[in-house]
Amino acid sequence: MIQTRKKRHKNPYFFIGLGRFETTEKVPCLIPASYILMDTWFTNEPFIKRLLSEGLNVIGMLKDNKQKYHYRKGLYNLSELAAIFAKTERPGDILGTVIVTTKKDHIPVKLVFVRNRNKRNEYIILLSLDCSLSDTEIIRRYGARWSIECCFKICKSLLRLGKKFQPVNYDSTVSATALVFTRYIILEFIRRKTNDLHSHGELFFICYDDVKDIEISEALESLMSIMSNGLIEGRITLDSTVYAQLLDWYTSQPAFIRSICYQSMTAAGLISDDTVHEKSSVV
Secondary structure (H helix, E strand, C coil): CCCCCHHCCCCCCCCCCCCCCCCCCCCCCCCCCEEEEEEECCCHHHHHHHHHCCCCCCEEEECCCCCEECCCEEEEEEHHHHHHCCCCCCCCCCEEEEEEECCCCCCCCEEEECCCCCCCCCCCEEEEEECCCHHHHHHHCCCCCHHHHHHHHHHHHHHCCCCCCCCCCHHHHHHHHHHHHHHHEEEEEHHHHHCCCCCCHHHHHHHCCCCCCEEEEEHHHHHHHHHHHHHHHHCCCCCCCHHHHHHHHHCCCCCCHHHHHHHHHHHHHCCCHHHHHHHHHCC
16 A cells, blocks of 8 residues: 555554555554565565565565576576476476576575466466575465455455445545454454364364474384384284285385385394395395
């Protein structure tokens, strides 16, 4: 929202100018924000520089235009960078990533090439001023824009923001907008209380810290350790058929999986170097 210069000096609240406009006063930080999320319209070098000078981080989407970036000793546009780093035949949604600097002010930014889910052979480009963020974290944070877009759509289409009431006075416009968003907050609160799934009592909070993702290597190593301890202590027994199937499975796995299982299976006496070599020779 752009505030007119005529009214600006009388009103205690100031707004950031967007696009080609610039801020002339310091904006009070009423709601602290870690990142500013922007679409392609606002993600450009002058505006990024302005936000950076205010101490704000940016995550935004880029247009595949003639905007150029420094990489090593060369100057590349987004299409040329995509040809180097974005491999559409690569599995998964993240096609590539690279850290570059902007053309004029040499601001370091991280570019992440993400597969377009609507057109699998195309990609979108996300920019982050915080180069320490992982690729997945950049995508996750930028994904929060979707809920914001849904909010605007509901306010404009259903709550008739800017249509039902069109005052000329600036303060009246702010008040009308505040009323629309207050109605939206109340409706969204009712919707979430009615439709969203909820945990019972303190069970969720008790289990929350214990539930976390682990890598497949950690899970496999833990599973093999449990089996090894059970065999050593005599709580688990294997007949010849199960042992043969286990050995077949072990020898057919890639080297990194065999390296994870080797110590536990050796400690339990399931395999030895001679056994594995003999089995591999037969296969």
